[in-house]
Amino acid sequence: MASATLNASPRTETGKGVARKLRAAGQVPAVIYGHGREPQALTINARELDRMLTHVSASTVIELAIDGGTSRTLIRELQRHPFRRQVLHVDFQELVAGEKVAVRVTLVYQGVPDGVRLDAGVLDQILHEVEIEADPSNIPESIVVDVTHLTIGHALHVSDLKLPEGVIALDDPSTAVCLVAAPTVSEEPVVEATGAEPELIRKAKPDDEK
Numbered sequence: 561m562a563s564a565t566l567n568a569s570p571r572t573e574t575g576k577g578v579a580r581k582l583r584a585a586g587q588v589p590a591v592i593y594g595h596g597r598e599p600q601a602l603t604i605n606a607r608e609l610d611r612m613l614t615h616v617s618a619s620t621v622i623e624l625a626i627d628g629g630t631s632r633t634l635i636r637e638l639q640r641h642p643f644r645r646q647v648l649h650v651d652f653q654e655l656v657a658g659e660k661v662a663v664r665v666t667l668v669y670q671g672v673p674d675g676v677r678l679d680a681g682v683l684d685q686i687l688h689e690v691e692i693e694a695d696p697s698n699i700p701e702s703i704v705v706d707v708t709h710l711t712i713g714h715a716l717h718v719s720d721l722k723l724p725e726g727v728i729a730l731d732d733p734s735t736a737v738c739l740v741a742a743p744t745v746s747e748e749p750v751v752e753a754t755g756a757e758p759e760l761i762r763k764a765k766p767d768d769e770k
Contacts, residue, residue, distance in 0.1 A: 562701040563621040564612050568592075568602040570627060579649070588647050592624065592633060594654030602626065602652075609647060613638075618689075619665045619699050624652060632696060634663060655696035662730060664689045665700055667737065671708035675740035681712040682744075687737045690718060691730040698726050707738060715739035 568590065571578075579589045586606050593599040616622070616635075624631045637651035655661060666689050675681035690703065703721060710716065719733035 561621060561697065561699050562617070562619065563623055564616050565623045565625065566604065566612055567608065567625045568604050571601045571603050574601050583646070583648070588650060590650040590652060592626070592631060592652040592654055594631075594633075595656055595659060597654060600626075604650065606647065609650070610645075613647075617666055617701075619663045619701065621655065621696065621699065622652065634661065657696060660693050660695055661699075662691060662693050663699060664691050666702045667705050668702045669705050669707055669738065671706055673707045673710040673740045675710055675712035675714070679712050680743045681740045682742075683707060683710070683738060684741055685738050687718075687731075687735070690721065690737075692723065692727050693730055694724075694727045698724060700724050700727065705737060707740075710738075710740045712740050712742050 571582075571589075582589050582603055583606070587603045588606050588609055590602040590604050591599050592602060612622075618635065620635075622633045622635060624633045631652075632655045633652040634655060635650060636653045637649075638647060639649040640647055653661070667685075667687055669683070669685055673681065673683050676683055692700075692703075694700070700723075703723065705716065705721065707716065716737045716739075717733060718729050718731045718735045718737060721729060721737065723729060
């Protein structure tokens with residue numbers, strides 16, 4: 561399970577005007593919610609948040625430090641400015657031990673398929689992540705997909721994924737994860753020989769030269 565830490569401060573004022581002032585001061589408005597707790601408005605340092613976002617994924621558990629306490633959370637929504645990288649708002653979901661959550665996890669492809677190595681096939685990685693359900697303490701950082709034994713024309717499906725114990729895939733089991741396609745052969749155009757001599761085009765002579 562991947563995790564990261566982040567500091568947050570409670571705030572009592574809300575609204576668009578307050579949010580604009582926070583952003584101008586280098587802060588990001590946020591909220592934390594979860595089962596059995598009232599949503600709580602927070603502020604986060606924008607630079608600290610940006611540094612953290614460079615090395616986390618959707619399945620990373622964020623240890624959110626608030627007023628001397630710590631809450632284990634997942635980032636559920638990240639709003640960015642439509643033209644700039646600036647984060648406008650963050651939603652955190654508090655995790656409760658024993659209460660399973662749904663989260664998307666990255667797929668990591670491992671190995672070179674036999675169909676690629678022996679027959680010049682092409683590996684088509686159809687999915688790059690999959691949605692799973694797991695206990696917060698058992699969320700995998702990624703799921704390894706071993707493609708070594710795939711031959712041309714064969715595919716792996718969601719049902720073929722090797723998941724940790726207690727982890728369930730929520731995507732359709734029949735969904736293709738990857739497949740090995742046959743190599744594409746490009747045919748060169750065939751030029752037919754007619755056998756006819758090329759026609760010579762001569763410049764017409766003036767009348768006095770005929």
